[in-house]
Amino acid sequence: MKGRFRIELTAMDVFMVRLFDTIDEGNMPWLLAAERGLREAFGGDLIDLVPSYTTLMLHYDCLRLEHGQARERIERALDRLEPAGTELGERHEIPVWYDPSVGPELSRIAERAGTTVGEVVRQHCARDYHVFALGFAPGYGFMGLVEEALATPRLTTPRRRVPAGSVGIADRQTAIYPLLSPGGWNILGRTAVPLFEHARRGEPLLRPGDRVRFVSIPRDEFVRQGGDTTSLEEAR
Amino acid sequence: MKEATAQVASLRVVQAGPLALVEDGGRFGVRHLGVTQSGAADWVSLRWANWLLGNTLNSAALEIVIGGGLTLEAESDTTLALAGADLCAELDGEPLEPGGGFRVKAGQRLVFRQPRNGLRAYLAVPGGIDIPEVLGSRSATPRERLGGHAGDGRPLQAGDRLSWRGSADTVRRLPPSAGASDTLWGDRLALVPGAQIGHFSGPSLYRAFNAPWRVDDRADRMGVRLVGPTLQCQLGSMVSEGIPLGAVQVPPDGQPIVLMSDRQTIGGYPRLGALTPFAAARLAQCLPGQVVRLEATSRAHALETHRRCLASFC
Numbered sequence: 243m244k245g246r247f248r249i250e251l252t253a254m255d256v257f258m259v260r261l262f263d264t265i266d267e268g269n270m271p272w273l274l275a276a277e278r279g280l281r282e283a284f285g286g287d288l289i290d291l292v293p294s295y296t297t298l299m300l301h302y303d304c305l306r307l308e309h310g311q312a313r314e315r316i317e318r319a320l321d322r323l324e325p326a327g328t329e330l331g332e333r334h335e336i337p338v339w340y341d342p343s344v345g346p347e348l349s350r351i352a353e354r355a356g357t358t359v360g361e362v363v364r365q366h367c368a369r370d371y372h373v374f375a376l377g378f379a380p381g382y383g384f385m386g387l388v389e390e391a392l393a394t395p396r397l398t399t400p401r402r403r404v405p406a407g408s409v410g411i412a413d414r415q416t417a418i419y420p421l422l423s424p425g426g427w428n429i430l431g432r433t434a435v436p437l438f439e440h441a442r443r444g445e446p447l448l449r450p451g452d453r454v455r456f457v458s459i460p461r462d463e464f465v466r467q468g469g470d471t472t473s474l475e476e477a478r
Numbered sequence: 479m480k481e482a483t484a485q486v487a488s489l490r491v492v493q494a495g496p497l498a499l500v501e502d503g504g505r506f507g508v509r510h511l512g513v514t515q516s517g518a519a520d521w522v523s524l525r526w527a528n529w530l531l532g533n534t535l536n537s538a539a540l541e542i543v544i545g546g547g548l549t550l551e552a553e554s555d556t557t558l559a560l561a562g563a564d565l566c567a568e569l570d571g572e573p574l575e576p577g578g579g580f581r582v583k584a585g586q587r588l589v590f591r592q593p594r595n596g597l598r599a600y601l602a603v604p605g606g607i608d609i610p611e612v613l614g615s616r617s618a619t620p621r622e623r624l625g626g627h628a629g630d631g632r633p634l635q636a637g638d639r640l641s642w643r644g645s646a647d648t649v650r651r652l653p654p655s656a657g658a659s660d661t662l663w664g665d666r667l668a669l670v671p672g673a674q675i676g677h678f679s680g681p682s683l684y685r686a687f688n689a690p691w692r693v694d695d696r697a698d699r700m701g702v703r704l705v706g707p708t709l710q711c712q713l714g715s716m717v718s719e720g721i722p723l724g725a726v727q728v729p730p731d732g733q734p735i736v737l738m739s740d741r742q743t744i745g746g747y748p749r750l751g752a753l754t755p756f757a758a759a760r761l762a763q764c765l766p767g768q769v770v771r772l773e774a775t776s777r778a779h780a781l782e783t784h785r786r787c788l789a790s791f792c
Contacts, residue, residue, distance in 0.1 A: 250673035253722035253752035254780040258673065265717055277510075290509040292720030294744045299720025301509075304781055305788070376512040377718065377744035380622050383512075384718075421623060442624065444613050446511050 247276075247320050249313055255289075255304035259316055262296040267372050267387070269296060271325035274451045278326070283319035287312075293450055294375045295384075331451035333370065336418070338409050338456050339464035340366075340431035343473040347394070347428035351411065355391040363458050365389045366430060370453040371416055381420040381441030383448035388416050400426030405470065405477040407432045409456065416456075418448075422477070431458075434469035487554040487604070488641035491634050495548030495590060498634040500607050500626045503536030505615035509743045515723065516617040516625065517739050519699050519762035520598050521755065522661050522787065523562030527602035529791055530559035530579040531646040537606025538616035540640065542599045545590030548634070550601075552582045557646040558603060563596025563662065563763060577656070579649035596662045596763040605644015619740055621700070659787040661759045665768075668775040668783070669726060672751035674713060678728075682709040686750060687772055691734070695766035699740035702761055704770070708732030711748045718746040724753030724761075726772070736761055754780040756787050 250258040261276060262269045277293050280300060284291075287307045292299040302312045340363045342348055352359045371385035378384075393414045401424060404410070408419045410427030419425060420437035440447040448454065465471060501524065504517025518524035518541055525535040542548055545565035559579040560567060567574040568589045574580060576599070582588070590599065609616050609627050618626025618633070625631055627640055634640075675683070685707040694703035709732045721727070725737045727747040736753060737745075738761070753761065754775065764770060775783075 251670070251777060252672050252720075253724065254670050254754055254777055254784065256720075256722040256752070258719060263717075289506050290515075292509045292743055294719045295717045297717075297719040299722065301722065304784070309777065309781070375718065375744060376510065378512060378742055380511060380513045380624065423621070438623075441511060441513070442612065444508060444511065 249316055252299060256299060256301045257312065257316060259298045259300060259320070260296065261298070265295045265374065265386075270372060270374070270451050271327070272323070273298065275323050275326040276320060279319040279323055280316065283315045294377070326451070331373070331449070331453055333453045333455070334448065335455050335457050336433050336435055337459040337463070337467065338431040338433045339461055339469060340458050341461065344408070344471070345429050345431040346474055347411075348430050351392055351394050351428055351430065354394055357391070362392060362430070365392055366416070367456045367458050370455050373448045373450050373452045373454065375450055376446060376448070379420055379423055381437045381446040381448065382417060383446070383452075383454075385416050385454055387414040390414065394428045396426040397428065400424055403477055404429065405432070405472070405474060406438060407434060407469065408474065409433060429474060432464070432469060434464060434467035485554070486641050486643055487556045488639050489550045489588075489603070490553055491549070491636050491638040492551050492587065493547055493549040494633070494635050495542065495544065495546035497543040498548055499541050499618040499620070500538050500609065500640070501541040501617045502538040502606070502615055504739060505613055505617055505619075505625070508613045509720070512743055513613060513624070514619055514622060514740050514743060516615060516619045518600065519739050520562055520600070520661050520759040522659050522759045523598070523600045523763075525791055526561035526577070526652060526656060527559050527600035528606070530561065530650045530652070531557065531602050531604050532648065532650070533602060533604070533606055533644070535791060537602065538609065539600050539602040539607065540634075542590050542601060543597060545592050545599070548590040550588045552584055552586050552588070553639075554584050556582050556604065557649060558582055558588070558601060559650070560599055560601055561652070562600045563598050564594040565599045566591035566594050567599065577652040579646070581649065593765060597765050598762055603640070603642045603644070604646040605642050607640050608642045621740065655790045659756070659790045661756070661763050664760065665770050666773045667757040667761055667770050668754045668780060669751045669757065669772050670754060670777050670780050671774055672749050674711070674748045675750055677711050677713045677748060678750065679710045679712075682711070685709065687774055690769045690771060693761070693764045693766050693768045693770060697766060699738055701735045701737050701741060702764070704734045704736065706733070709734065713748040716746045716748060718744040721745050722752045723755060724758035726750040726753065738762060755784060
């Protein structure tokens with residue numbers, strides 16, 4: 243992608259590699275290829291590489307590599323970049339118990355969309371979501387894009403405690419909270435899939451480029467999977 | 479041979495203070511998983527504490543914030559070292575000078591009272607605190623429930639025990655060269671301007687680098703808020719992107735937040751740039767109310783200063 247990227251100085255030993263300006267599902271194959279190419283180009287001189295929706299932040303070892311050398315390596319790696327194939331990502335089916343007790347914003351989203359709670363659930367489960375980026379918490383994957391009608395802005399006042407497994411919507415993005423944390427997303431339901439345990443081992447279940455399909459399950463199935471039915475408001 | 483004969487030594491927490499966490503040099507190579515860097519907020523003082531005992535410089539030590547009555551009892555004869563903030567530490571009632579190694583006998587109590595200078599003290603033990611690594615680091619991150627002495631990121635509580643297997647025969651004092659990397663003094667924080675700096679208005683940039691900034695009490699290992707003139711940026715919210723250590727981000731209220739070791743991995747506010755690693759360590763020692771100044775510096779000069787700081791440990 244010769245010439246189609248910008249390299250910006252971000253800190254003493256950090257570059258921001260900017261590939262795109264806006265969020266788009268079409269960015270993913272390029273970002274994934276860039277991540278692979280940059281890891282290869284830097285090897286042991288890389289301290290951290292943080293991909294996001296449109297950028298990759300590259301923190302290199304400034305005691306082993308000169309600034310100019312680092313920039314050259316980035317340019318060389320990206321000049322001959324080809325987009326990654328679609329075979330890269332995995333597809334996950336995530337079972338979710340959609341219920342007002344664990345998903346208090348179901349009715350808010352339904353009201354805004356002028357439809358029923360059942361229809362909100364159907365639409366949330368009706369498409370594959372791309373994992374755009376990991377961030378906010380270990381294993382927290384930002385996914386999208388949700389049906390335009392379901393797009394709902396964040397809560398005006400974030401909750402202090404959102405339980406692990408909570409599935410939420412913010413604008414056209416959707417995500418699962420891997421562990422109990424504060425949060426302002428609109429919560430629709432809960433999954434028993436142990437995202438945090440995967441992340442803690444350094445093997446997050448969801449990775450950028452993966453696709454996720456939510457599947458609605460009844461309460462007893464959720465319980466059988468080890469789900470915690472404590473209502474969101476009572477969660478401690 | 480040495481390992482076979484190594485004795486386990488330990489400290490028991492008699493009383494917990496406001497916040498004490500086991501920290502090392504940080505958790506690297508995992509930020510793409512959404513896992514924060516973590517590690518000692520004042521990484522320079524962590525290194526000095528370890529240097530005093532002849533440890534590997536990034537070994538796990540205790541980061542003690544404020545003090546506030548934290549009481550530790552030695553369960554064996556040992557050697558310990560303190561660097562960073564002066565928190566009026568006492569050993570069995572005798573004041574301990576900050577910045578040195580000292581011998582402790584089994585049963586003696588170490589108490590940390592209140593900050594006299596700085597905010598965070600580092601207590602090193604021979605060979606480093608012996609706990610398993612989580613994702614390549616022993617650092618505790620409470621928000622992520624990772625690492626630390628309990629493995630779940632939680633701070634020290636009464637009854638907890640810290641143990642280690644190393645030994646230190648010498649008691650070192652800080653060398654005169656340590657002054658060059660002292661994070662307890664000065665009000666200037668060097669900042670490398672970033673690519674978004676051109677989006678701030680001219681008057682805002684003038685104020686950013688000339689006005690005094692007060693460290694707010696909304697300050698923790700994640701970020702430190704600075705209070706002063708309002709800064710204006712044409713960029714509203716951006717697409718979230720990676721955040722480096724020391725990033726000075728400016729949310730719509732115009733009051734900067736400096737992002738520290740436990741910062742979120744990605745975020746979407748425009749940034750003036752990033753403090754140098756040394757300036758971030760300096761800020762980690764500032765108490766709420768303290769006044770600091772931002773000083774623009776070139777990347778090359780920042781690197782030169784950084785290398786000089788690292789060389790002082792030789």
